[in-house]
Amino acid sequence: MTLRRILIANRGEIATRIIRTCRRLGIETVLAASEADRDSMAARLADRTVCIGPARPSDSYLKVDAVVQAALAARVDAIHPGYGFLSERPALAQACEEQGVIFIGPTAAQIASVGDKLRARAQAQAADVPIAPGGAVGSTAEATVLARSVGLPLLVKAVGGGGGRGMKRVERLEDLPQAIHLAESEAGAAFGDARVYIERFVTRGRHIEVQVLGDGYGQVIHLGERDCSVQRRYQKLIEETPAPGLSESCRHRLHEAAIRFAARMAYRGAGTVEFLVDLEHEAFYFLEMNARIQVEHPVTEAVTGVDFVAEQIAIAAGEGLRLRQFDVRPRGCALECRVNAEDPARDFQPSPGHVRAVSWPGGEGIRLDTHVEAGTVIPPFYDSLLAKIIAHGADRDAALERMWQAVAATRIQGVVTNLAFHSTVLANREFQAGGVDTGFVPRLRERAAISVEVHLA
């Protein structure tokens, strides 16, 4: 069926991003917005905005019945959940299935099975995809026994989590109970599921993920990998494709493993299979699958020319996969910098506030996904992402150089941002050489590294 009208159950840059593709495809958009986002850029771009509740996510963006009610009232054909919020809550997909509204994403059962990280681990094993040592946490005593066999350092992770939230690193066994306690509270508040599990921490690892598209009937293609190793507190800051310095055989094995995992469950829509690559051994472990569009999808779009929102919509409309594996021919390299309202000098504390003035970069090879302009208020209730700068070039050096210039040309006044952090990383020799591990950002801060601030005067 042709989708004529879509409800966007999200906010911020991803809402504006989805609206752009819908416009190009001639699809009407209805934005489900909280009170705080009534005057947002997305609200202005959408054909219609429906206010679904107060600013607090639990009273609006996380309310399944409010979102479904808005969809029914606006008589839309489908709901696009974006990322975060309800995108990976089976309840929304389930409610859509019951109400006859198309959910642009996987089935409720697929979301549930990858959303439960312990079940996902079991599925990875069944698909012959390697996993890191670890397992479920019961009592403190059981956890301690398991921790001894897994070895330290280890990670406490949320069973219902993802994207690094609810994740705690434990160096000493005596710190385990408190880490579990905090992780449980974070997980409970963020995902409505307080269960946690533990997993071995790979000290020198790279975070590499593979983008896949599935038709829901067992056909799955991959669209290459992304390296997301530049992270702090398990939140990605810079992503790039292809992953630099990876052997072709390792790259190929990652792609194949991702396809095996997704094909085994007849995955439907766009998804990402995340791996941790052990640098020394070129071995890799399955981390999780993200059953949604990913924040960093634009780097893959830049090199493949594929519009992921358009493909998601086509799959949801029953058109299946419009691309075959050999149609996917990545060109060049692309990087993404996430510009956040946060203060690197204060341990990346979020810095909500009022944006007084902005000046965004542009030009050849530069793409900007944002919801921020002069006058935008950044409320404390949501994430701190202001914009994503994507730079594409014929090779990594060219993309990096474009990104460096784009960051220098960016100015944001009124809120503290991490722009200086980005220029510091881009001018760092280790990063320029390519292939840093996830310990790169912490190391930058530990040793007396040179910080770099750059502005166009």
Place this chain on the structure above:
Amino acid sequence: MTLTAKDVAQIARLLEESSFDELSLELDGLKLTLRRSGAATAATPSEPDAASAPAATSAAPAPSDEQTSCVRAPLLGTFYRAPKPGAPPFVEIGSGVEEDTIIGIIEVMKLMNAVRAGTRGRVVDVLAQDGALVEYGEPLMRVSRAVPA
């Protein structure tokens, strides 16, 4: 802009090998500041100085408050008294606390930040409601500085 990221990496190396902490450069309509991060940390050791910090805080409150101190919100966000909904609160009135005892959580932009007592003593009053939006510096709890039994 003619100064490339690679050029700046070279300049950073020069600064690294020099005895200077900071380098500012203006050319081609471009303003560049390179700073040794050790330079920033060199200024901070005076702040967490264990000896001077408690002295400073005990001097600040009004004379009548000499025996109690406020635990204030370190940042704006939603305050939670318990680790998860339905769980017992981290502390109650009467609980003994150490400097690093967690007394609550503040959620801001989806991040959970543990709030620590910052002082040794006993909770005598809980000022902020569970689930309330608290502003930076808002008093959350009152702690008597009497040594816990």
